Amino acid sequence: MTVRDWDLRHYRFLAALAAHGSIGAAARDTGMAQPNASRLLEQMEGSAGFALARRTPRGTELTDRGRVIAGLASDVLEAAESVARAVGALERDRGTLHVSASMTVAEHLMPSWLAAAQERLPGMNLTLDVGNSDEVFARLRSGAADLGFVEGPTVQTGFRYLDVARDELVVVVRPDHPWAARGEISPEEVATAGLVVRERGSGTRQTADLALAPHGTGPRFEVGSNAALAASVAAGLGPGVVSRLAVQLALRSGRLAEVATPGLRLRRVLRAVWSAAEPLPRSAQEFLAMISSPGS
Template sequence: MPLPSRVGDLGPFDLLLSVARLGSVGAAARAHGISQPAASSRLRHLERRLGLELLTRSPTGSRLTEHGALVTDWARTAVEAAATLEAGIASLHHGAESRLPVAASMTIAEYLLPHWLVRFHATVPGTTIALTTGNSDEVVAAVLDGSARIGFVESPRVPGALRSQLVGRDELTLIVAPGHPWSRRVRTGITPAELAATPLVSRERGSGTRLSLERALGRGTEAPLAEPLLELSSTTAIKTAVAEGVAPAVLSSLAVARDVAAGSLVAVPVTGLDLHRRLRAVHRRGHQLVGAARDLAALARRSFEAATRAEGTGGQAAPLSQGGPRPAQ
């Protein structure tokens, strides 16, 4: 059937996703190889086409409105599906062996995998990555049913039917709006019991971020966990909700570093609670990790090792576009 006129052209939605990820129209324009006026024009045309205000613009950058966060969340699936379609078509020109189906959880896909893929394509030319994203449970399902040869997850739970290998670590961070009462407790922190009792803006069930937090709180306090105030399926939508004062949230430090540095969000310590977690590559037992899949897992692991060495020797590990270690070049 014909695509609806408001969503038939995915290009402006892809540009909006870049604004959400990079924090400004200018940075998104550079990423797409167009001028800033051209990018602004396309985004304003998209707003007129949808009849919605998607961005709040200021001299320091652009921030998604509440409607913009929701549209971005929904658009991500369509844009990623288009990218998968393009990758699949491209793979037909290179043969089946040149196509590597990969599944990645949202945090890894958004904040780490793009940099891994730049290095991967430089060292393994001619291999097309067919990427699908989802929460950790969905990644596990894709690897188990064979639609992905390798997956990347941050969940502490890996089924016995899969083999896993550690590729790196990150840390969960409690974030609040600048005007939230907890923003005045940056020095003293809050207790695990306080966090457990507070309804949060949360990822959906099946998310590695949500499961890691629930596991950590289960070890750190006997208090019952409050039900989430709001469940959203993307980090961008969650950060927008927190910045608007809806409720606190807990996300990867990779996802919030730039927002905290800019002052739009405040990171609050949780006393006596270990929020570190492991990032893993997974594949099916009985299926050896070979070829391009093995190379991608090794590259991801080396990226974290290089960043750790830089920090351990007093060097500064260069940040990603939104914080975290940069893969080795």
């Protein structure tokens, strides 16, 4: 046996030995009996031509050369895991597609997308989780979602993205609020007012904070959803900054009034996002192609 004949079992054991400092613990971690683990280490040392570990009163510690090889073993295991994830992604045809969407996208765009997918992508089993933009990125990073949709002004490091829609935030008030009769409000008045806003981590909040920051700051009343924001404004808590998509019905019915805010940059892009470290599953590619060409 030569070093070129080592397989993942050898590398897993060496990485476990580096982590635990004990042949027994490394054996348990890799599912081997301790005598088999000891023989495996002897075989590895024989093929390497030098000692990988030494026995001490406290257990077993790697030699300097052993630590070098253990570090490389971790790289081998990480590469193998990447291959396994890639194969899993490529094997998925029209199986299950796990989507995570921020609230504005989930509430106002996703229903029509899901209906279109049911008609145009038969056989696709799509699951949807809803959270704010930070939570979407967290689900993608953990592998709980294949594809995400966010509304924030930036895309976190390690992700690819595709622009899928455009939106804008609007300042809204109760119809009897003094701002409603004025026609337009300066950016400074908006920024320093007591505003009802979404929670930190939401794309709506990130866009609002970025637009308002140059003009000052004032009290902020945080709520956890677009519906709660609209209801709070209608109840008289104060002016709110929210997606136009989320309040279009309330604006049409007269329940809320929009206030013009010349000088505030409140337009934004809604994006599909996915991990840059793994290939996008075919099911996700088909879903993106569908929403990018809704009339075809």
